[in-house]
Amino acid sequence: MNLRDSGAVPVNHLEAEDLQLWRGDRHVLKGVAFVLGRGECLQVTGTNGAGKTTLLRTLCGLMVPEAGRVLCEGRDVRKDLPAFHSSLMYLGHEAPLKADLTARENLHYWIGVRRSVPGSILDAALARVGASAWCERLVRTLSAGQKRRVALAGLALMFAPLWLLDEPTTNLDTEGQQVVGALMAEQLARGGAIVIATHQQLPAPVRAARILELAA
Amino acid sequence: MRWTWFHRLASPPYLYGLAARLTPWFAWPAALLILGGLYAGLVLAPPDYQQGEGFRIIYVHVPSAWMSLMVYVIMGVAAAVGLIWRMKVAHAVAASCAPIGASFTVAALVTGSLWGKPMWGTWWEWDPRLTSELILLFLYLGFMGLRAGFDDTQRADRAGALLAIVGLVNVPIIHYSVIWWNSLHQAPSVMRFGKPAMPPAMLTPLLVLLLGFTLFFAAVLLVRVRAEILQRERAARWIGETLRT
Amino acid sequence: MSSARMPAAAGAAINTAASFGQATPAAPALSAARLALARDLTLAFRKRGQLIQPLAFFALVTMLFPLAVSPELARLRAMAPGVLWVAALLASLLALEFLFRDDAYDGTLEQYALSGQSLTWLLFAKTVAHWLLTGLPLALMAPLAALSLGVAAAAVPGIVLVMLVGTVALSLIGAIGAALTLGMKRSGALLALLTLPLSLPVLIYGARATELAIAGNSYLAPLELLAALAVLAVTLAPLAAAAAVRISLE
Amino acid sequence: MRAFLDMGGYAAFIWPSYLVTLGVLVLNIIWARRSLARALQAARRRSAGPGEGA
Numbered sequence: 001m002n003l004r005d006s007g008a009v010p011v012n013h014l015e016a017e018d019l020q021l022w023r024g025d026r027h028v029l030k031g032v033a034f035v036l037g038r039g040e041c042l043q044v045t046g047t048n049g050a051g052k053t054t055l056l057r058t059l060c061g062l063m064v065p066e067a068g069r070v071l072c073e074g075r076d077v078r079k080d081l082p083a084f085h086s087s088l089m090y091l092g093h094e095a096p097l098k099a100d101l102t103a104r105e106n107l108h109y110w111i112g113v114r115r116s117v118p119g120s121i122l123d124a125a126l127a128r129v130g131a132s133a134w135c136e137r138l139v140r141t142l143s144a145g146q147k148r149r150v151a152l153a154g155l156a157l158m159f160a161p162l163w164l165l166d167e168p169t170t171n172l173d174t175e176g177q178q179v180v181g182a183l184m185a186e187q188l189a190r191g192g193a194i195v196i197a198t199h200q201q202l203p204a205p206v207r208a209a210r211i212l213e214l215a216a
Numbered sequence: 217m218r219w220t221w222f223h224r225l226a227s228p229p230y231l232y233g234l235a236a237r238l239t240p241w242f243a244w245p246a247a248l249l250i251l252g253g254l255y256a257g258l259v260l261a262p263p264d265y266q267q268g269e270g271f272r273i274i275y276v277h278v279p280s281a282w283m284s285l286m287v288y289v290i291m292g293v294a295a296a297v298g299l300i301w302r303m304k305v306a307h308a309v310a311a312s313c314a315p316i317g318a319s320f321t322v323a324a325l326v327t328g329s330l331w332g333k334p335m336w337g338t339w340w341e342w343d344p345r346l347t348s349e350l351i352l353l354f355l356y357l358g359f360m361g362l363r364a365g366f367d368d369t370q371r372a373d374r375a376g377a378l379l380a381i382v383g384l385v386n387v388p389i390i391h392y393s394v395i396w397w398n399s400l401h402q403a404p405s406v407m408r409f410g411k412p413a414m415p416p417a418m419l420t421p422l423l424v425l426l427l428g429f430t431l432f433f434a435a436v437l438l439v440r441v442r443a444e445i446l447q448r449e450r451a452a453r454w455i456g457e458t459l460r461t
Numbered sequence: 462m463s464s465a466r467m468p469a470a471a472g473a474a475i476n477t478a479a480s481f482g483q484a485t486p487a488a489p490a491l492s493a494a495r496l497a498l499a500r501d502l503t504l505a506f507r508k509r510g511q512l513i514q515p516l517a518f519f520a521l522v523t524m525l526f527p528l529a530v531s532p533e534l535a536r537l538r539a540m541a542p543g544v545l546w547v548a549a550l551l552a553s554l555l556a557l558e559f560l561f562r563d564d565a566y567d568g569t570l571e572q573y574a575l576s577g578q579s580l581t582w583l584l585f586a587k588t589v590a591h592w593l594l595t596g597l598p599l600a601l602m603a604p605l606a607a608l609s610l611g612v613a614a615a616a617v618p619g620i621v622l623v624m625l626v627g628t629v630a631l632s633l634i635g636a637i638g639a640a641l642t643l644g645m646k647r648s649g650a651l652l653a654l655l656t657l658p659l660s661l662p663v664l665i666y667g668a669r670a671t672e673l674a675i676a677g678n679s680y681l682a683p684l685e686l687l688a689a690l691a692v693l694a695v696t697l698a699p700l701a702a703a704a705a706v707r708i709s710l711e
Numbered sequence: 712m713r714a715f716l717d718m719g720g721y722a723a724f725i726w727p728s729y730l731v732t733l734g735v736l737v738l739n740i741i742w743a744r745r746s747l748a749r750a751l752q753a754a755r756r757r758s759a760g761p762g763e764g765a
Binding site: 060061083087092095098105109110112116 | 488492493496497499500503504507508563567568569571572573574575576577578579583707710711
């Protein structure tokens with residue numbers, strides 16, 4: 001039961017057991033189950049409306065499955081949601097950016113709610129995604145791809161053991177996709193786990209340890 | 217161990233079957249009590265020495281008003297149980313309560329107004345009781361409106377439940393603030409009931425009707441709960457089995 | 462800016478994360494809430510147009526009464542408490558729709574809910590920002606409206622004080638309604654239906670205290686009741702709003 | 712009988728009150744039965760159709 005206290009190291013970082021979820025009359029998650037170890041990447045595929053986003057939102061605890069459970073390090077995440085949340089980073093397909101704040105301000109307020117970040121590290125993350133030149137501009141003047149890059153800068157700053165990414169490469173050019181690949185590779189290299197929902201190919205050099213296909 | 221009855225009630229197929237079996241046991245006594253009570257109230261009870269025959273409205277107004285409040289409390293408690301223990305059947309009970317309670321609130325308002333006309337000379341008086349009743353109607357309408365705004369039953373259940381709990385906390389506050397407000401303006405309070413001076417011949421029909429209305433509510437609630445359970449258990453295997461038998 | 466140094470710094474930042482946990486101290490709840498407050502205020506001052514709307518509405522409604530009823534100051538003075546409070550109630554209701562709406566659309570609320578921080582505190586901060594941007598200006602504008610309704614200048618401090626306390630409760634009660642109706646497309650009428658009955662005690666005590674203040678009497682008793690309501694709202698409403706937001710995000 | 716119907720001059724208030732209340736009671740019965748009938752119909756349709764969960 002309590003693996004951490006007994007000294008045994010749980011093999012899997014994230015585990016889903018028979019997740020069932022209904023939306024109105026639609027049976028969206030029909031017994032989804034998987035295991036994901038440390039340093040592994042799970043790719044969730046499926047056509048539009050197959051429930052990719054719903055699965056990610058269920059995994060991170062925003063939605064409550066009608067049956068089944070999600071385990072992190074062998075524990076039911078519902079037992080202590082705040083602790084689980086501080087160990088994960090969820091990036092939806094819309095970046096949580098405000099049109100009337102600059103890119104840098106957005107990043108500051110977004111990340112700052114989770115952890116205190118010194119300005120120099122903030123700038124470093126912006127430089128990493130190639131945003132230094134325009135990070136003081138209001139987000140309303142940025143292109144869709146540029147907004148996506150600001151979201152990636154957030155990803156670079158979230159040192160969470162678990163990443164849940166929903167279509168992170170949308171709107172990105174080749175260079176932007178390389179940045180995603182590099183960030184994901186680093187996350188895996190330091191033993192983090194990633195669940196990524198996309199029907200595109202994963203950005204190099206990342207390879208999925210498992211692929212989960214959701215049927216519509 | 218003591219909680220086994222509670223867990224059994226929480227199981228939808230069990231409650232569904234129980235509700236179907238219990239309904240007649242509430243419905244028939246309710247019918248008898250209500251008919252008997254109305255007859256006693258209209259014929260047997262003596263006229264009031266002040267209000268004459270006019271006081272007989274008490275026999276429909278007070279039970280309706282009593283139901284409107286009792287149903288709201290039951291709804292709030294069921295909602296809290298549903299929200300805290302994530303219990304589907306409790307949400308089904310809360311959802312079933314709202315239309316019943318709202319209809320009794322309307323009855324209490326209309327009969328109150330019909331009573332007020334001969335007593336006060338106006339169709340509407342800002343009497344604290346009637347005002348509270350009107351606010352209660354808005355609370356019911358808000359609950360039903362919020363539920364109707366969601367197309368997913370589960371979300372409607374949880375959002376509605378939260379509102380019902382907030383409403384339940386607020387009902388006493390609203391009620392006392394209305395009484396406080398009314399005491400400043402000194403409106404004549406004609407509807408003073410429940411005073412111990414009421415003779416037994418007048419009081420008995422009222423008590424009979426209160427019991428009858430309560431049983432009536434239970435019977436209607438059980439029917440509605442079955443409908444709500446069916447709606448929430450779309451995929452469950454037991455439904456198919458129950459329907460076939 | 463030496464661009465050569467940047468990637469190195471970024472590398473260092475990532476390296477500190479090599480061991481999760483200790484390297485990434487979570488921001489304390491209060492500083493997170495302060496940041497959320499600062500963010501909302503910054504945003505509001507970038508779009509001043511929206512800021513003025515409830516105030517203009519309040520001024521407009523109070524102006525309607527002399528036109529609709531009579532310009533006689535004696536009659537207006539008798540109506541002033543009711544006019545001020547109904548106008549304030551409607552103005553704060555008008556502003557409520559925007560309280561969580563934008564943050565729900567762009568995913569900010571989702572990030573708040575998943576931040577591992579207390580959602581209750583973050584929403585409390587947002588509600589405080591909302592009060593600073595609507596309740597406070599309304600209370601400061603109330604004397605102008607009151608004077609135009611023939612109220613003596615001596616009553617102004619009382620009117621402002623009562624409205625300051627009352628609008629706190631209104632903002633917090635409204636936050637619950639705004640959070641509950643988040644998932645809906647057109648929520649204006651429903652928001653009013655949910656919020657107004659719950660706001661009635663505030664209206665009753667607020668209008669009564671204002672009436673006493675205008676008459677030059679002691680308004681302490683209703684003000685105390687109003688303050689009790691505000692304290693109750695401060696303690697309970699953010700909890701309810703947080704629960705409502707979680708339900709809306711489902 | 713006429714005296715009973717007249718209710719001491721209060722007929723115009725008493726009878727409508729009783730009618731409204733009885734109307735509410737009857738409507739409650741009708742509404743409840745109708746909602747159950749509808750739910751049963753929907754459940755039958757679902758269990759007859761290609762059930763994915765059952």
